[in-house]
Amino acid sequence: MPDLKRHMSSLGITHAVIVQPSVYGTDNTCMLDGLRDLDGAGRGVAVLDDSASDALLRDFHSSGVRGLRLNLESTGSRDTRRMRDDLQAWAQRLAPLGWHVQVYASLDVIAEVVPILQALPVPVVLDHFAGVPAGTALTDSRVQAILGLVASDAAYVKLSAPYRIDASGTAVEAVAGLAAAFIQANPDRMLWASDWPHTNREPGKSPLEISAYRQIGPRRLAQDIHTWLSDEALRTRVLVENPARLYGF
Numbered sequence: 001m002p003d004l005k006r007h008m009s010s011l012g013i014t015h016a017v018i019v020q021p022s023v024y025g026t027d028n029t030c031m032l033d034g035l036r037d038l039d040g041a042g043r044g045v046a047v048l049d050d051s052a053s054d055a056l057l058r059d060f061h062s063s064g065v066r067g068l069r070l071n072l073e074s075t076g077s078r079d080t081r082r083m084r085d086d087l088q089a090w091a092q093r094l095a096p097l098g099w100h101v102q103v104y105a106s107l108d109v110i111a112e113v114v115p116i117l118q119a120l121p122v123p124v125v126l127d128h129f130a131g132v133p134a135g136t137a138l139t140d141s142r143v144q145a146i147l148g149l150v151a152s153d154a155a156y157v158k159l160s161a162p163y164r165i166d167a168s169g170t171a172v173e174a175v176a177g178l179a180a181a182f183i184q185a186n187p188d189r190m191l192w193a194s195d196w197p198h199t200n201r202e203p204g205k206s207p208l209e210i211s212a213y214r215q216i217g218p219r220r221l222a223q224d225i226h227t228w229l230s231d232e233a234l235r236t237r238v239l240v241e242n243p244a245r246l247y248g249f
């Protein structure tokens with residue numbers, strides 16, 4: 001937790017959202033410990049299995065959790081049926097708590113479930129640029145479907161971790177163009193995240209094995225913020241107002 005607080009201080013951040021990483025599976029202990037240490041300045045997004053009780057959800061809510069993450073991408077899954085079933089089942093359970101569903105999945109999976117996402121009774125957050133690979137044409141029907149979802153207030157998009165959609169790091173302009181398209185569609189549905197501590201999957205390792213973190217410093221993160229969010233009013237909206245509304249800060 002001291003490392004997180006130093007990271008926050010380096011960027012002038014006063015509040016944080018801790019998202020359960022794939023390496024811990026459904027053991028949310030570390031995330032909950034972090035929320036306790038942040039003492040009201042943090043919110044959490046949990047990963048749970050179907051056996052989680054409503055009492056456990058209420059306990060998590062009391063600890064500051066405000067969302068549930070559905071993660072297919074970390075395991076390379078393209079199971080759209082599973083995603084549809086999970087979205088519908090969890091949304092009914094999360095709606096009374098005012099939680100959201102955070103989806104980390106490929107562009108193909110997300111595009112396939114757009115009609116489901118449009119009708120959910122809870123907010124939706126699409127992780128890491130909605131999984132759109134850098135350089136994908138903005139006229140692509142899948143991208144257009146997601147832009148329509150965002151424009152209709154049915155989903156947030158998290159502007160985060162460009163290295164997850166641009167593995168080579170050479171498509172900086174394409175990433176910026178994608179950010180601009182999402183912002184133009186609906187600036188009130190944009191979020192930013194540092195993706196700290198920048199987890200990685202080293203070659204040959206499984207999703208539940210630990211890999212070395214990516215080396216990405218605060219200067220790079222600040223540069224991305226100013227590239228994607230070009231003026232102070234937009235930065236205030238994306239960095240302060242939108243997360244305050246969604247996470248209940």
